[in-house]
Amino acid sequence: MDKWKKTLSDEVSPEFESRVLGNVRPLLKENAELFAKDSGRKVPWLRWQLFALPGTAVAVLVALAVLRLSTTTEPPAPELAVQLSPEFELAMDFAMFKDLPEIENLDLLQKLGDPETWPNQAPRKTKKAPKS
Amino acid sequence: MMGSLSDDELMTLVKQGSEPAFTILFKRHSSAVFGLCMRFFSGNRSRSEDVSQEVWAKVVRYARTYEPNSKFKAWLLQVTRNSALREIEKNQVVYQMTHEDDVDIADGFDLEESIAENHREAEVKSAIDQLPEAQRAALVLWMSGTVSYEEIAVELKASVSGVKSLLFRAKQALVKRLREE
Numbered sequence: 135m136d137k138w139k140k141t142l143s144d145e146v147s148p149e150f151e152s153r154v155l156g157n158v159r160p161l162l163k164e165n166a167e168l169f170a171k172d173s174g175r176k177v178p179w180l181r182w183q184l185f186a187l188p189g190t191a192v193a194v195l196v197a198l199a200v201l202r203l204s205t206t207t208e209p210p211a212p213e214l215a216v217q218l219s220p221e222f223e224l225a226m227d228f229a230m231f232k233d234l235p236e237i238e239n240l241d242l243l244q245k246l247g248d249p250e251t252w253p254n255q256a257p258r259k260t261k262k263a264p265k266s
Numbered sequence: 267m268m269g270s271l272s273d274d275e276l277m278t279l280v281k282q283g284s285e286p287a288f289t290i291l292f293k294r295h296s297s298a299v300f301g302l303c304m305r306f307f308s309g310n311r312s313r314s315e316d317v318s319q320e321v322w323a324k325v326v327r328y329a330r331t332y333e334p335n336s337k338f339k340a341w342l343l344q345v346t347r348n349s350a351l352r353e354i355e356k357n358q359v360v361y362q363m364t365h366e367d368d369v370d371i372a373d374g375f376d377l378e379e380s381i382a383e384n385h386r387e388a389e390v391k392s393a394i395d396q397l398p399e400a401q402r403a404a405l406v407l408w409m410s411g412t413v414s415y416e417e418i419a420v421e422l423k424a425s426v427s428g429v430k431s432l433l434f435r436a437k438q439a440l441v442k443r444l445r446e447e
Contacts (some may be wrong), residue, residue, distance in 0.1 A: 141387055141390045141394070142298065142406070142410060144297060144301035144314075145297055145300075146297065146300045150300075151292065151293075151296065154292060155289065157319055157322070158288060158322055158323055158325075159285065161326040162280070162284070162285050163283060164283075165280065165283040165326060166283025168330065169281060169283060
Protein backbone atom coordinates (compact mmCIF):
# COMPACT_ATOMS: atom_id res chain seq x y z
CA MET A 135 0.00 0.00 0.00
CA ASP A 136 2.90 2.38 0.67
CA LYS A 137 4.02 2.02 -2.92
CA TRP A 138 0.50 2.91 -4.00
CA LYS A 139 0.54 5.96 -1.83
CA LYS A 140 3.74 7.11 -3.46
CA THR A 141 2.01 7.18 -6.81
CA LEU A 142 -0.60 9.50 -5.32
CA SER A 143 1.79 12.28 -4.37
CA ASP A 144 2.52 15.29 -6.54
CA GLU A 145 4.80 18.23 -5.86
CA VAL A 146 3.18 21.61 -5.34
CA SER A 147 4.52 24.76 -6.97
CA PRO A 148 6.13 27.56 -4.89
CA GLU A 149 3.36 29.88 -6.09
CA PHE A 150 0.74 27.54 -4.71
CA GLU A 151 2.64 27.31 -1.43
CA SER A 152 2.68 31.08 -0.98
CA ARG A 153 -0.99 31.23 -2.00
CA VAL A 154 -1.94 28.73 0.70
CA LEU A 155 0.17 30.50 3.33
CA GLY A 156 -1.41 33.83 2.44
CA ASN A 157 -4.83 32.26 2.64
CA VAL A 158 -4.37 30.67 6.07
CA ARG A 159 -2.55 33.60 7.68
CA PRO A 160 -5.74 35.35 8.86
CA LEU A 161 -7.06 32.01 10.13
CA LEU A 162 -3.87 31.45 12.12
CA LYS A 163 -4.20 34.93 13.59
CA GLU A 164 -7.77 34.11 14.52
CA ASN A 165 -6.57 30.91 16.19
CA ALA A 166 -3.96 32.84 18.16
CA GLU A 167 -6.61 35.25 19.44
CA LEU A 168 -9.01 32.46 20.36
CA PHE A 169 -6.23 30.56 22.08
CA ALA A 170 -5.24 33.62 24.09
CA LYS A 171 -8.87 34.14 25.08
CA ASP A 172 -9.27 30.49 26.06
CA SER A 173 -6.04 30.56 28.07
CA GLY A 174 -7.25 33.64 29.93
CA ARG A 175 -10.45 31.90 30.93
CA LYS A 176 -8.66 28.79 32.06
CA VAL A 177 -6.33 30.46 34.58
CA PRO A 178 -7.01 28.67 37.85
CA TRP A 179 -8.59 30.57 40.71
CA LEU A 180 -5.61 29.87 42.95
CA ARG A 181 -3.22 31.40 40.41
CA TRP A 182 -5.26 34.59 40.46
CA GLN A 183 -5.10 34.55 44.23
CA LEU A 184 -1.32 34.30 44.14
CA PHE A 185 -1.20 37.44 42.04
CA ALA A 186 -3.89 39.22 44.04
CA LEU A 187 -2.68 38.38 47.53
CA PRO A 188 0.41 40.65 47.71
CA GLY A 189 -1.55 43.45 46.09
CA THR A 190 -4.38 43.08 48.59
CA ALA A 191 -1.96 43.00 51.51
CA VAL A 192 -0.27 46.21 50.37
CA ALA A 193 -3.64 47.90 49.83
CA VAL A 194 -4.79 46.95 53.35
CA LEU A 195 -1.56 48.21 54.90
CA VAL A 196 -1.82 51.53 53.05
CA ALA A 197 -5.47 51.90 54.08
CA LEU A 198 -4.58 51.25 57.73
CA ALA A 199 -1.74 53.75 57.62
CA VAL A 200 -4.01 56.44 56.13
CA LEU A 201 -6.69 55.71 58.71
CA ARG A 202 -4.19 55.95 61.50
CA LEU A 203 -2.83 59.28 60.26
CA SER A 204 -6.28 60.81 59.90
CA THR A 205 -7.40 59.85 63.40
CA THR A 206 -4.23 60.77 65.22
CA THR A 207 -4.66 63.99 67.25
CA GLU A 208 -1.91 66.51 67.40
CA PRO A 209 0.04 66.43 70.60
CA PRO A 210 -0.93 69.17 72.98
CA ALA A 211 1.25 72.23 72.79
CA PRO A 212 3.59 72.52 75.74
CA GLU A 213 2.53 75.06 78.23
CA LEU A 214 4.33 78.32 78.10
CA ALA A 215 6.91 78.39 80.73
CA VAL A 216 6.74 82.15 81.00
CA GLN A 217 3.60 83.91 81.95
CA LEU A 218 3.26 86.94 79.73
CA SER A 219 2.26 90.17 81.33
CA PRO A 220 -0.94 91.87 80.06
CA GLU A 221 1.04 94.82 78.85
CA PHE A 222 3.28 92.62 76.77
CA GLU A 223 0.29 90.85 75.27
CA LEU A 224 -1.31 94.16 74.42
CA ALA A 225 1.90 95.37 72.84
CA MET A 226 2.06 92.16 70.81
CA ASP A 227 -1.51 92.65 69.61
CA PHE A 228 -0.75 96.10 68.36
CA ALA A 229 2.56 95.01 66.89
CA MET A 230 0.76 92.33 64.88
CA PHE A 231 -1.86 94.74 63.62
CA LYS A 232 0.76 97.29 62.78
CA ASP A 233 2.07 94.99 60.10
CA LEU A 234 -1.19 95.36 58.28
CA PRO A 235 -1.43 98.60 56.25
CA GLU A 236 -5.09 99.10 57.16
CA ILE A 237 -4.24 99.21 60.81
CA GLU A 238 -2.17 102.26 60.21
CA ASN A 239 -5.38 104.02 59.40
CA LEU A 240 -6.44 105.68 62.56
CA ASP A 241 -10.15 105.49 61.79
CA LEU A 242 -9.96 101.79 61.35
CA LEU A 243 -8.01 101.48 64.52
CA GLN A 244 -10.69 103.44 66.31
CA LYS A 245 -13.37 101.25 64.82
CA LEU A 246 -11.62 98.26 66.14
CA GLY A 247 -11.96 99.83 69.49
CA ASP A 248 -10.18 99.05 72.60
CA PRO A 249 -8.49 95.68 72.50
CA GLU A 250 -9.70 95.20 76.02
CA THR A 251 -13.23 94.90 74.71
CA TRP A 252 -12.45 92.51 71.85
CA PRO A 253 -14.27 89.24 72.12
CA ASN A 254 -12.48 86.08 73.24
CA GLN A 255 -9.98 88.23 74.95
CA ALA A 256 -8.76 86.73 78.12
CA PRO A 257 -9.64 88.89 81.12
CA ARG A 258 -6.83 91.10 82.20
CA LYS A 259 -5.20 90.38 85.39
CA THR A 260 -5.47 93.19 87.77
CA LYS A 261 -2.51 94.21 89.72
CA LYS A 262 -2.81 93.54 93.35
CA ALA A 263 -2.65 96.60 95.48
CA PRO A 264 0.56 96.81 97.33
CA LYS A 265 0.26 95.82 100.87
CA SER A 266 0.19 98.70 103.09
CA MET B 267 14.48 23.09 15.54
CA MET B 268 10.74 22.95 14.94
CA GLY B 269 11.35 20.52 12.10
CA SER B 270 12.01 17.74 14.58
CA LEU B 271 8.56 18.06 16.12
CA SER B 272 5.89 15.47 15.41
CA ASP B 273 2.78 16.28 13.40
CA ASP B 274 0.71 16.31 16.57
CA GLU B 275 3.09 18.71 18.30
CA LEU B 276 3.00 20.99 15.28
CA MET B 277 -0.79 20.87 15.28
CA THR B 278 -0.75 22.00 18.91
CA LEU B 279 1.30 25.02 17.83
CA VAL B 280 -1.00 25.66 14.86
CA LYS B 281 -3.85 25.70 17.38
CA GLN B 282 -2.00 28.56 19.06
CA GLY B 283 -1.59 30.38 15.75
CA SER B 284 2.00 29.47 14.86
CA GLU B 285 2.74 30.12 11.19
CA PRO B 286 6.16 28.38 11.19
CA ALA B 287 4.52 25.23 12.56
CA PHE B 288 1.90 25.34 9.84
CA THR B 289 4.57 25.86 7.18
CA ILE B 290 6.42 22.74 8.31
CA LEU B 291 3.22 20.68 8.29
CA PHE B 292 2.42 22.00 4.84
CA LYS B 293 5.87 21.15 3.49
CA ARG B 294 5.64 17.66 4.97
CA HIS B 295 2.26 16.73 3.58
CA SER B 296 1.39 19.09 0.73
CA SER B 297 2.52 16.55 -1.90
CA ALA B 298 0.26 13.85 -0.50
CA VAL B 299 -2.76 16.15 -0.31
CA PHE B 300 -2.18 17.67 -3.72
CA GLY B 301 -1.41 14.32 -5.34
CA LEU B 302 -4.58 12.78 -3.97
CA CYS B 303 -6.57 15.69 -5.39
CA MET B 304 -4.78 15.33 -8.73
CA ARG B 305 -5.86 11.70 -8.96
CA PHE B 306 -9.42 12.57 -8.04
CA PHE B 307 -9.54 15.26 -10.70
CA SER B 308 -7.72 13.41 -13.49
CA GLY B 309 -4.59 15.52 -13.20
CA ASN B 310 -6.49 18.79 -13.39
CA ARG B 311 -4.00 21.04 -11.63
CA SER B 312 -6.27 24.02 -11.18
CA ARG B 313 -9.09 22.07 -9.52
CA SER B 314 -6.58 20.14 -7.43
CA GLU B 315 -5.00 23.34 -6.17
CA ASP B 316 -8.38 24.81 -5.27
CA VAL B 317 -9.40 21.76 -3.26
CA SER B 318 -5.94 21.45 -1.66
CA GLN B 319 -6.12 25.05 -0.55
CA GLU B 320 -9.52 24.37 0.98
CA VAL B 321 -8.05 21.35 2.79
CA TRP B 322 -5.25 23.41 4.35
CA ALA B 323 -7.69 26.07 5.44
CA LYS B 324 -9.70 23.31 7.13
CA VAL B 325 -6.55 22.08 8.88
CA VAL B 326 -6.17 25.48 10.54
CA ARG B 327 -9.87 25.82 11.31
CA TYR B 328 -10.12 22.32 12.79
CA ALA B 329 -6.85 22.65 14.72
CA ARG B 330 -8.70 23.74 17.85
CA THR B 331 -10.76 20.55 17.90
CA TYR B 332 -8.04 18.21 16.66
CA GLU B 333 -7.21 15.48 19.17
CA PRO B 334 -3.54 14.43 19.02
CA ASN B 335 -3.47 10.69 18.40
CA SER B 336 -0.41 10.18 16.17
CA LYS B 337 -2.68 9.76 13.15
CA PHE B 338 -2.43 13.22 11.69
CA LYS B 339 -1.71 12.07 8.15
CA ALA B 340 -4.64 9.66 8.13
CA TRP B 341 -6.87 12.48 9.40
CA LEU B 342 -5.47 14.88 6.81
CA LEU B 343 -6.10 12.46 3.96
CA GLN B 344 -9.61 11.88 5.27
CA VAL B 345 -10.23 15.63 5.13
CA THR B 346 -8.77 15.66 1.61
CA ARG B 347 -10.93 12.76 0.43
CA ASN B 348 -14.06 14.36 1.82
CA SER B 349 -13.26 17.72 0.27
CA ALA B 350 -12.54 16.15 -3.11
CA LEU B 351 -15.71 14.08 -3.02
CA ARG B 352 -17.79 17.12 -2.08
CA GLU B 353 -16.27 18.91 -5.04
CA ILE B 354 -17.11 16.01 -7.33
CA GLU B 355 -20.64 15.92 -5.91
CA LYS B 356 -21.07 19.56 -6.87
CA ASN B 357 -20.67 18.45 -10.45
CA GLN B 358 -23.36 15.87 -9.84
CA VAL B 359 -21.32 12.81 -10.59
CA VAL B 360 -23.32 9.85 -9.35
CA TYR B 361 -21.72 6.48 -8.99
CA GLN B 362 -24.67 4.30 -9.91
CA MET B 363 -23.92 0.65 -9.94
CA THR B 364 -25.73 -2.05 -11.90
CA HIS B 365 -26.04 -5.67 -10.95
CA GLU B 366 -23.71 -6.62 -13.80
CA ASP B 367 -20.92 -4.70 -12.06
CA ASP B 368 -20.95 -7.08 -9.10
CA VAL B 369 -17.71 -8.92 -9.69
CA ASP B 370 -15.46 -10.17 -6.93
CA ILE B 371 -11.79 -9.30 -6.93
CA ALA B 372 -9.66 -12.33 -7.74
CA ASP B 373 -7.39 -13.58 -4.99
CA GLY B 374 -3.65 -13.04 -5.31
CA PHE B 375 -4.05 -9.96 -7.45
CA ASP B 376 -0.67 -8.22 -7.04
CA LEU B 377 -0.99 -5.16 -9.19
CA GLU B 378 0.72 -3.03 -6.58
CA GLU B 379 3.92 -4.97 -6.78
CA SER B 380 3.98 -5.17 -10.55
CA ILE B 381 3.33 -1.46 -10.93
CA ALA B 382 5.90 -0.43 -8.39
CA GLU B 383 8.58 -2.62 -9.90
CA ASN B 384 8.00 -2.30 -13.57
CA HIS B 385 6.66 1.12 -14.26
CA ARG B 386 7.57 4.64 -13.66
CA GLU B 387 5.49 6.70 -11.30
CA ALA B 388 4.42 9.20 -13.93
CA GLU B 389 3.04 6.45 -16.14
CA VAL B 390 0.97 5.04 -13.30
CA LYS B 391 -0.41 8.47 -12.50
CA SER B 392 -1.27 9.05 -16.11
CA ALA B 393 -2.99 5.69 -16.33
CA ILE B 394 -5.03 6.40 -13.18
CA ASP B 395 -6.04 9.79 -14.52
CA GLN B 396 -7.41 8.17 -17.67
CA LEU B 397 -9.71 5.79 -15.81
CA PRO B 398 -13.47 6.42 -15.88
CA GLU B 399 -14.47 8.68 -13.02
CA ALA B 400 -16.25 6.08 -10.86
CA GLN B 401 -13.38 3.61 -11.14
CA ARG B 402 -10.82 6.30 -10.49
CA ALA B 403 -12.64 7.58 -7.40
CA ALA B 404 -12.93 4.09 -5.95
CA LEU B 405 -9.29 3.32 -6.71
CA VAL B 406 -7.96 6.59 -5.31
CA LEU B 407 -9.99 6.20 -2.13
CA TRP B 408 -8.67 2.68 -1.72
CA MET B 409 -5.10 3.80 -2.44
CA SER B 410 -5.21 6.80 -0.13
CA GLY B 411 -5.19 4.87 3.10
CA THR B 412 -6.86 2.48 5.41
CA VAL B 413 -10.36 2.86 4.05
CA SER B 414 -12.62 -0.16 4.08
CA TYR B 415 -14.83 -1.21 1.18
CA GLU B 416 -17.80 -0.27 3.32
CA GLU B 417 -16.48 3.25 3.83
CA ILE B 418 -15.78 3.65 0.12
CA ALA B 419 -19.29 2.41 -0.62
CA VAL B 420 -20.74 5.06 1.71
CA GLU B 421 -18.62 7.80 0.14
CA LEU B 422 -19.52 6.80 -3.40
CA LYS B 423 -23.15 6.00 -2.57
CA ALA B 424 -22.70 2.51 -3.97
CA SER B 425 -22.96 -1.05 -2.68
CA VAL B 426 -19.93 -2.86 -1.26
CA SER B 427 -20.00 -5.39 -4.08
CA GLY B 428 -20.23 -2.50 -6.52
CA VAL B 429 -17.11 -0.94 -5.00
CA LYS B 430 -15.26 -4.24 -5.29
CA SER B 431 -16.29 -4.43 -8.91
CA LEU B 432 -15.11 -0.88 -9.57
CA LEU B 433 -11.76 -1.60 -7.98
CA PHE B 434 -11.36 -4.84 -9.91
CA ARG B 435 -12.06 -3.19 -13.23
CA ALA B 436 -9.90 -0.17 -12.37
CA LYS B 437 -6.94 -2.41 -11.62
CA GLN B 438 -7.52 -4.45 -14.77
CA ALA B 439 -7.62 -1.29 -16.86
CA LEU B 440 -4.43 -0.04 -15.23
CA VAL B 441 -2.55 -3.25 -15.95
CA LYS B 442 -3.75 -3.19 -19.53
CA ARG B 443 -2.69 0.41 -20.08
CA LEU B 444 0.66 -0.02 -18.44
CA ARG B 445 1.42 -3.13 -20.47
CA GLU B 446 0.56 -1.30 -23.64
CA GLU B 447 2.96 1.54 -22.89
